[in-house]
Amino acid sequence: MTDYDIVVIGGGIGGTAIGALLASNQLKTLLVEKNKFIGGRCSTYEKEGFKVDLGVHSFARCQHGPLGEVLNKIGMQNTIDWSIIGSDEARWHLESKLYQFPEDFRKLLPKEDFLGLLKLISETSKIKNTNELDTINVKSWLNQYTTNTLIHSYFYIICGLYFVIPYHAVSTGEFIRCLTTLNKHQSVGYPKGGCISIPSAYADGIRKHGGSVKTGTTVEEIVIENDEVKGVKLDSGEFFTSNIVISNAGIKETVNTLIGRKYFDKSFLKEIDNLKYSVSALTIKIALKKPLSPYKIVVSFTSEDPEKKFKSILKGKVPDEIDYFIPIPSNYHSSMAPEGCQLMTAGTFVPKEIFEKNKEKWIENSMNTLEKVFPGLSNNLLWCDITTPHDIETMWGKEGSVIGISQTTEQAGINRPSISLPIEGLYMVGGDAGGWGIGTELAAQSALECSEIILKKIKEITM
Ligand SMILES: Cc1cc2nc3c(=O)[nH]c(=O)nc-3n(C[C@H](O)[C@H](O)[C@H](O)COP(=O)(O)OP(=O)(O)OC[C@H]3O[C@@H](n4cnc5c(N)ncnc54)[C@H](O)[C@@H]3O)c2cc1C
Incomplete structure (x- = not known):
């Protein structure tokens, strides 16, 4: 018998989501977060009556995307009160004027560039296999339709908002997946209570399904024996046994510090060293x-x-x-x-x-x-x-990255770092492995994929 079926390291969106998803499948779950508050990059504090996000957030797809799907799966749908942005409630400030894009491009662009933009929109909506575009960068793809500087600046900004890297590095496949799903659902929004409401709801889900959440405690080591996960050592001196450990602490940190390089072969270490953060x-x-x-x-x-x-x-x-x-x-x-x-x-x-x-x-x-x-x-x-x-x-951590491992042509879609690490019982979750989407969506999607992998594995073992 182990102390827990599942130990999750880190209480960001990915960590709290996977904790709740697995706890709701009757697995005895412990989540350990080093800060005194959960949420990671998605946290909110209070000051003089203002509720302030530590980051700067608006959320893609809200209840219609992976953030909502996690809540549905843990039986907590409608827990979050989303305010969705209306078609007239956003503006673009350019050269001291406010615009509504993409509508106002008609006024600002030469006819041939506007037609290029329309062609791009029409062709993009018909793309079936976005993976074919995973290794092409957005700038090169855009150049096929127009070289107009204003349109390029607009796409550069959108890529910056979605992925926090410049558009000449962003994977076109990832960009189109995000753009088309966002357009389909027209639901950029923000939760009542601030961004913390999302990981808080997931952490409540862990507790509701019998799991525990420990904050203000750092995991210092993931213990490995005979190439299998055995548990975690905490800075409090405690040691908890578990055959499954899921890290939300960042892939480089997990491999280099929490486990140690001696447990991995050279080619895997090279892959990890070459990964780039947003x-x-x-x-x-x-x-x-x-x-x-x-x-x-x-x-x-x-x-x-x-x-x-x-x-x-x-x-x-x-x-x-x-x-x-x-x-x-x-x-x-x-x-x-x-x-x-x-x-x-x-x-x-x-x-x-x-x-x-x-x-x-x-x-x-x-x-x-x-x-x-x-x-x-x-x-x-x-x-x-x-x-x-x-x-x-x-x-x-994660080198101060906004998102995690960046969605570049080398690291998105089919090239995303794997959720399963090459040690039995060890998994990654959050913005560093698996998934696709914008910021928190990527982390929640990673948790959905991670829970499928683990539940399938457990089913195989117990059958
Ligand atoms: C400035 C800013 C703006 C953003 N804007 C948006 C936006 O508009 N829309 C959007 O969707 N997303 C946005 N994001 C991105 C989004 O917040 C992140 O992509 C997402 O929250 C990352 O989730 P994660 O699961 O990868 O975990 P993280 O948030 O990285 O959390 C990991 C957790 O692990 C904990 N941890 C690390 N090591 C240990 C250890 N050894 N022991 C215990 N705990 C440990 C950390 O303390 C942390 O809480 C923004 C982020 C920032 C910073």
């Missing part, structure tokens, strides 16, 4: 005395050759006007801010080392950009909190 982010949470915008999301961007723009950032240039994704949580749910106030959250993707070299300038140019998008912002500011790439790395 880029990190600078986020600014802005508490305002009064509402300055009626929209649920504003995206601010500039129209210039996007690959050149990204390369100049890598060389150390801080753009005068910085691209920003700005969800406004209190316009989704008024309870996210005290009455009469507004909460804005703004995020831009920036590599950790690049930000560290020029922190003050990144923050100064960010505040100037946000003032331009929302005139009067500084005069109405109650306070603002900044989360840097370094903060993201300190809180949740």
Whole structure:
């Protein structure tokens, strides 16, 4: 007899989801999270009556995608109150004007580029096997339809929002899977109570089905004997036995630190060493005395050759006007801010080392950009909190990545790192293995796939 059937390391979206899915299948489950709070990158804190996400979130497909499917499977459907964005509730800020894209492209583009865009939309909707496009990058694919800089800038921004890497690295197959499913369901939204509501619901699911959730405790080692998982050692000194351990702690961290390289062969270690994380982010949470915008999301961007723009950032240039994704949580749910106030959250993707070299300038140019998008912002500011790439790395590891192992042409779809690791009883879950989708969707989809693999294995053994 082991102490637990399942031990899950890490309480992010992937960890809490797999814990709930397996606990609901009568498996005795323990989840261990090193921070005092669960949720990982998807966590919320409270400050002066505002409920603030540590990251910056809006959610794709909500109850219609994997985030909702996990709740359905654990018998907790309708637990989350989603506010869905309406067709008139988002705006794109470009050169000091607000637009509704893609509709407004008709006004802004030369006819032949607009026709190229329409052709792209029509052909994309007919693609049956997106895997065939997994190894082609979005920039090359887009060039087949148009080279117009505004359209390229728009796709660069969408890729940044979905995958937090530049579009010339993003897998077209992954991009089309995300774009078409999102268009089909038209359901970008945000949960009442902040992003933490999602992992909290999953953690409640673990408890409801008899499992345990331990926070403020770090797993220091995954114990292996004769190439099989035996259990986990915690920083509290406790040792729990289990024949199945699922790590949400990041694939590199799991292999290199929690297990140790000596347990793996050279070719596997080379694959792990070659994996690349998504880029990190600078986020600014802005508490305002009064509402300055009626929209649920504003995206601010500039129209210039996007690959050149990204390369100049890598060389150390801080753009005068910085691209920003700005969800406004209190316009989704008024309870996210005290009455009469507004909460804005703004995020831009920036590599950790690049930000560290020029922190003050990144923050100064960010505040100037946000003032331009929302005139009067500084005069109405109650306070603002900044989360840097370094903060993201300190809180949740994975080199400060926003997503996990990035959805590039080498690492998406058929090339995604496997959920099963080459040690009996050892699995990965979350943004580092399996799955597809946008941010939290990827992590929840990974949990759905992971639960299928494990339940099938258990069934084979017990038959
Ligand atoms: C700034 C920002 C903006 C984002 N915007 C969006 C968005 O708009 N939409 C969207 O869908 N997604 C967005 N995301 C991405 C999304 O939050 C992540 O993709 C998702 O939450 C990752 O889930 P995960 O399962 O991979 O786990 P993670 O969140 O990586 O959690 C892993 C957990 O494991 C714990 N852990 C690590 N090591 C140990 C150990 N040894 N012992 C115990 N516990 C351990 C960590 O503390 C952490 O809680 C954003 C993220 C950030 C940071």
